[in-house]
Amino acid sequence: MQIITDPGQMQAIAEKLRLNRQLIGVVMTMGALHEGHLSLVKLARKSAGTVILTIFVNPRQFGPTEDLLRYPRPFEQDVALAKSAGVDYLFSPEAGSIYPEHFQTTLECGTLAARFEGEQRPGHFNGVVTVVTKLFNITKPHTAIFGEKDAQQLAVIRQLIADLNMDISIVAAPIVREENGLAVSSRNIYLSSQERSAAGIIYQGICHAEKRIAEHENNLQTIVKEVKEMISSTPGFHPAYVSFVDDTTFQPAETADAGKEYRLLLAVHVGKVRLIDNGKIRT
Numbered sequence: 001m002q003i004i005t006d007p008g009q010m011q012a013i014a015e016k017l018r019l020n021r022q023l024i025g026v027v028m029t030m031g032a033l034h035e036g037h038l039s040l041v042k043l044a045r046k047s048a049g050t051v052i053l054t055i056f057v058n059p060r061q062f063g064p065t066e067d068l069l070r071y072p073r074p075f076e077q078d079v080a081l082a083k084s085a086g087v088d089y090l091f092s093p094e095a096g097s098i099y100p101e102h103f104q105t106t107l108e109c110g111t112l113a114a115r116f117e118g119e120q121r122p123g124h125f126n127g128v129v130t131v132v133t134k135l136f137n138i139t140k141p142h143t144a145i146f147g148e149k150d151a152q153q154l155a156v157i158r159q160l161i162a163d164l165n166m167d168i169s170i171v172a173a174p175i176v177r178e179e180n181g182l183a184v185s186s187r188n189i190y191l192s193s194q195e196r197s198a199a200g201i202i203y204q205g206i207c208h209a210e211k212r213i214a215e216h217e218n219n220l221q222t223i224v225k226e227v228k229e230m231i232s233s234t235p236g237f238h239p240a241y242v243s244f245v246d247d248t249t250f251q252p253a254e255t256a257d258a259g260k261e262y263r264l265l266l267a268v269h270v271g272k273v274r275l276i277d278n279g280k281i282r283t
């Protein structure tokens with residue numbers, strides 16, 4: 001595995017790979033690699049001969065109250081994990097080479113990014129699509145793998161690809177869960193062991209919603225209320241939002257129509273940690 005820090009060098013390597021008819025798959029991360037990221041690498045391997053993993057803690061997607069400096073950066077451990085997962089190139093640029101002094105062009109998302117994570121984290125998705133576009137231009141992938149855990153991010157990136165005619169296919173990777181159902185995330189390390197085991201309640205909420213839909217409850221507000229109650233009755237757990245959305249438009253849905261796909265989106269505060277999760281629910 002080769003470690004590259006210079007965007008120009010990465011771009012030149014990607015161009016050469018393309019000229020040699022190599023299919024490039026990219027997995028973009030902010031580091032602190034875990035099982036979820038490794039599952040994305042595995043998926044990339046299936047569709048691409050060369051896998052590039054990017055590690056860049058993107059300052060532009062952190063909200064004004066979020067602590068960029070506190071974000072975990074276990075680089076040596078990440079290098080070892082990436083190597084053992086079979087990554088070919090690890091691209092890990094310095095912030096100054098991605099956003100040099102005179103940098104001034106940013107992308108702006110539309111309505112898909114307005115609610116939920118976009119509402120609670122102002123500027124977040126504009127920062128995401130700007131860096132993702134830069135990383136696409138630097139790594140020149142044919143395929144890019146993103147996790148379904150960040151469902152709204154995935155939808156925003158699919159929209160970016162369509163709106164800007166990018167010739168890249170997006171693969172969605174299923175959520176990886178811990179034994180109790182907690183979605184694997186870099187933020188889980190901030191939970192106490194007690195909080196971590198209690199956090200299975202979030203997944204139980206998703207399963208409850210699935211069960212209620214299967215029982216033909218079509219008032220989605222009723223189900224949301226039940227899920228919120230389940231979560232808030234766990235000491236220290238406070239839902240930030242729980243909402244059903246149409247799975248393609250991300251517009252909130254109030255009643256379940258037969259034969260449609262919805263997504264239940266959840267964000268939950270546990271102490272200083274904010275966990276997100278979601279589940280696709282078919283009627």
Ligand code: PAF
Nearest residue numbers: 028029030058128131150
């Ligand atoms: O999902 C993430 O880790 C980040 O939002 C991404 C896609 C790497 C962009 O910084």
